[in-house]
Amino acid sequence: MTAASNRTVSPGGPTVIAVDAMGGDSGVAAIIGGMEKSAGKNTDIRFIVHGDSAAVAPLLEKKPALARLVEVRDTDKVVSMDEKPSRALRSGKGSSMWNAIESVKSGEASVAVSCGNTGALMAISMLQLRKIPGVVRPAIAVLWPSRNPSGKNIMLDMGADIKADAQDLLQYAVMGASYARNALGLEKPRIGLLNIGTEEHKGRPELQEAAKMITDVAGIGDFEYIGFVEGSDLPSDRVDVIVTDGFTGNVALKASEGTAKLVGDFLKEAFTHTPLAKLAALFAMSSLKRLKKRVDPRRVNGGVFLGLNGTVIKSHGSADAIGVSAAIKLAYTLAHNGFSEKLAARVASGIEASKNTGTGTGTPESDEA
Amino acid sequence: MTAASNRTVSPGGPTVIAVDAMGGDSGVAAIIGGMEKSAGKNTDIRFIVHGDSAAVAPLLEKKPALARLVEVRDTDKVVSMDEKPSRALRSGKGSSMWNAIESVKSGEASVAVSCGNTGALMAISMLQLRKIPGVVRPAIAVLWPSRNPSGKNIMLDMGADIKADAQDLLQYAVMGASYARNALGLEKPRIGLLNIGTEEHKGRPELQEAAKMITDVAGIGDFEYIGFVEGSDLPSDRVDVIVTDGFTGNVALKASEGTAKLVGDFLKEAFTHTPLAKLAALFAMSSLKRLKKRVDPRRVNGGVFLGLNGTVIKSHGSADAIGVSAAIKLAYTLAHNGFSEKLAARVASGIEASKNTGTGTGTPESDEA
Numbered sequence: 001m002t003a004a005s006n007r008t009v010s011p012g013g014p015t016v017i018a019v020d021a022m023g024g025d026s027g028v029a030a031i032i033g034g035m036e037k038s039a040g041k042n043t044d045i046r047f048i049v050h051g052d053s054a055a056v057a058p059l060l061e062k063k064p065a066l067a068r069l070v071e072v073r074d075t076d077k078v079v080s081m082d083e084k085p086s087r088a089l090r091s092g093k094g095s096s097m098w099n100a101i102e103s104v105k106s107g108e109a110s111v112a113v114s115c116g117n118t119g120a121l122m123a124i125s126m127l128q129l130r131k132i133p134g135v136v137r138p139a140i141a142v143l144w145p146s147r148n149p150s151g152k153n154i155m156l157d158m159g160a161d162i163k164a165d166a167q168d169l170l171q172y173a174v175m176g177a178s179y180a181r182n183a184l185g186l187e188k189p190r191i192g193l194l195n196i197g198t199e200e201h202k203g204r205p206e207l208q209e210a211a212k213m214i215t216d217v218a219g220i221g222d223f224e225y226i227g228f229v230e231g232s233d234l235p236s237d238r239v240d241v242i243v244t245d246g247f248t249g250n251v252a253l254k255a256s257e258g259t260a261k262l263v264g265d266f267l268k269e270a271f272t273h274t275p276l277a278k279l280a281a282l283f284a285m286s287s288l289k290r291l292k293k294r295v296d297p298r299r300v301n302g303g304v305f306l307g308l309n310g311t312v313i314k315s316h317g318s319a320d321a322i323g324v325s326a327a328i329k330l331a332y333t334l335a336h337n338g339f340s341e342k343l344a345a346r347v348a349s350g351i352e353a354s355k356n357t358g359t360g361t362g363t364p365e366s367d368e369a
Numbered sequence: 370m371t372a373a374s375n376r377t378v379s380p381g382g383p384t385v386i387a388v389d390a391m392g393g394d395s396g397v398a399a400i401i402g403g404m405e406k407s408a409g410k411n412t413d414i415r416f417i418v419h420g421d422s423a424a425v426a427p428l429l430e431k432k433p434a435l436a437r438l439v440e441v442r443d444t445d446k447v448v449s450m451d452e453k454p455s456r457a458l459r460s461g462k463g464s465s466m467w468n469a470i471e472s473v474k475s476g477e478a479s480v481a482v483s484c485g486n487t488g489a490l491m492a493i494s495m496l497q498l499r500k501i502p503g504v505v506r507p508a509i510a511v512l513w514p515s516r517n518p519s520g521k522n523i524m525l526d527m528g529a530d531i532k533a534d535a536q537d538l539l540q541y542a543v544m545g546a547s548y549a550r551n552a553l554g555l556e557k558p559r560i561g562l563l564n565i566g567t568e569e570h571k572g573r574p575e576l577q578e579a580a581k582m583i584t585d586v587a588g589i590g591d592f593e594y595i596g597f598v599e600g601s602d603l604p605s606d607r608v609d610v611i612v613t614d615g616f617t618g619n620v621a622l623k624a625s626e627g628t629a630k631l632v633g634d635f636l637k638e639a640f641t642h643t644p645l646a647k648l649a650a651l652f653a654m655s656s657l658k659r660l661k662k663r664v665d666p667r668r669v670n671g672g673v674f675l676g677l678n679g680t681v682i683k684s685h686g687s688a689d690a691i692g693v694s695a696a697i698k699l700a701y702t703l704a705h706n707g708f709s710e711k712l713a714a715r716v717a718s719g720i721e722a723s724k725n726t727g728t729g730t731g732t733p734e735s736d737e738a
Binding site: 145146147159162163194196203204230231232233234235236244246247248250251252253254255256257258259260261262263264265266267270271273276277279280281283284285286287288290291294295 | 514515516528531532563565572573599600601602603604605613615616617619620621622623624625626627628629630631632633634635636639640642645646648649650652653654655656657659660663664
């Protein structure tokens with residue numbers, strides 16, 4: 001069932017995605033289902049699937065069209081969802097997660113996708129792929145529903161690291177811009193720095209410093225720096241990429257998700273409250289479906305690790321086939337655009353630029369900043 | 370027209386609220402309208418209204434029932450919405466905002482309410498009312514729609530200060546618990562510390578330290594410490610009070626507000642998208658109204674300044690009469706419960722407790738923590 005027709009990442013050749021089939025809470029079926037959806041839309045996609053072939057093979061047997069695009073690499077070793085990153089580093093070798101990242105390292109695949117635990121995935125990715133020279137803290141960038149034409153904004157860091165100094169925030173801006181160009185097709189992304197007010201004097205000292213550095217590098221980074229943005233701008237159409245430290249980003253994203261879910265649940269309750277409300281829901285069905293589609297978190301599934309020599313995408317642990325498909329589509333788009341190479345080049349020229357303008361040293365600031 | 374029937378804050382006597390009539394973007398009419406709504410529900414309420422009597426008097430003339438409860442103190446001096454706190458401190462004396470807080474300081478009123486600018490209001494409040502002994506950083510506590518029976522959760526700090534060390538977070542917990550008891554009527558509020566995960570080892574060092582200190586003081590503070598909570602818990606029913614630093618709190622709140630507004634706007638669009646959708650909206654009207662009421666930000670209007678010798682409530686700058694009425698209702702509830710005195714007593718016993726358990730010195734930690 002399984003030899004991939006081409007294993008190398010060659011221009012014009014097929015686009016190969018490495019998939020960790022064992023991570024996640026929804027089981028192998030959700031992952032295979034997501035692969036099938038993506039394969040239907042992108043004819044030149046191929047997969048290297050890492051996982052327990054006893055679980056994977058029977059599912060693929062039922063999907064012969066997909067099976068032709070898939071090579072299965074057997075392993076029964078799994079990094080569990082609650083495994084600490086340090087332990088995953090010590091004992092994760094040979095796991096489906098480890099091997100998926102190894103496929104990117106070896107050049108067999110362009111991008112790896114895993115629904116496994118974020119901490120372990122980042123730790124193993126950093127160990128195997130190494131940071132791009134000049135990047136101190138890699139970041140996780142996520143998509144969020146917005147009023148922009150694409151329907152999406154990008155926010156980073158989402159918790160790869162819990163702190164970030166001015167130099168880190170500068171690199172998040174450069175990397176976020178490159179990601180926006182390659183994932184959303186924006187020529188000149190608009191970058192905003194998350195703060196508690198839009199006035200120049202507001203916020204923490206490192207934000208003031210980062211604002212200056214980002215302004216200086218905007219030209220060479222091919223983005224527009226629009227200044228400070230606030231939490232309310234997460235879904236705004238005045239910005240494309242929101243830059244913040246991993247602690248703040250994680251809280252902002254989860255708070256927004258929690259609120260969206262609250263409103264959704266209240267909406268459901270409002271339309272089931274009385275028999276009349278249930279009748280109204282029938283009339284309102286297509287409107288409610290339209291709303292649901294626009295704010296469906298599965299549609300924006302996929303956190304991209306930025307700052308490594310290779311691209312890894314973290315799919316939500318509880319993603320179903322639709323969610324996994326969104327993450328794989330993102331992987332395909334980035335691979336197709338040669339994102340890893342473009343990102344490395346952007347980071348290098350960003351460092352060069354900040355050296356020349358004297359806004360940064362190109363070497364890491366003290367951890368205390 | 371206007372002598373208040375009783376100006377002292379006496380047990381069993383009327384409850385006097387000082388109102389800054391000139392702050393805010395919606396004008397004096399919104400504020401007088403809000404007062405009228407509150408007065409209709411609380412018969413023992415009285416107001417001292419600070420502002421331009423040329424603007425206030427004509428509005429009160431049309432509301433004789435309200436006018437009987439109001440004393441107007443004339444001033445045409447206003448702290449503008451964009452005035453920097455430092456400038457407001459230097460030149461704000463005699464303004465409607467300043468005088469409203471002075472009414473609390475003098476004991477004439479129990480609580481002051483202003484729709485004016487937050488920074489200036491906090492600066493003037495700190496100068497006039499002074500911090501409760503032992504409190505290093507006062508906090509702003511806000512309400513947020515939740516799945517709890519009250520329909521509300523409390524979050525603090527919301528941006529009074531942009532940082533907080535472990536000792537500050539401990540005091541936010543103690544103050545937040547007291548606020549929850551007096552505003553929401555919860556006997557033993559459940560306190561959570563905002564972090565990027567619920568596992569004990571997660572997050573910044575000051576959060577680990579604060580977690581230990583809060584655990585030790587929970588008994589004497591008469592609250593339950595439930596551990597770390599995440600952004601998604603903002604509207605959760607497993608917690609009543611969410612404690613965090615002012616930077617994170619501000620971002621989380623605004624991100625949630627922005628998301629709620631996005632979903633609301635998408636919902637509106639979904640129900641106006643086609644003629645059929647508009648028809649469906651008619652059938653769904655009562656369900657949609659029910660939803661709107663549950664997530665109406667006006668219903669949770671009112672940020673309470675905690676940690677000062679006296680209570681000041683910041684109403685949203687763009688609050689209409691319904692919003693102002695919610696803030697005044699909150700002011701009334703707190704005044705009626707003798708909140709200022711209870712809060713001071715709680716802070717004192719919290720400090721005593723943390724001395725005895727050895728988890729804190731009772732004196733401020735270094736600013737660097």
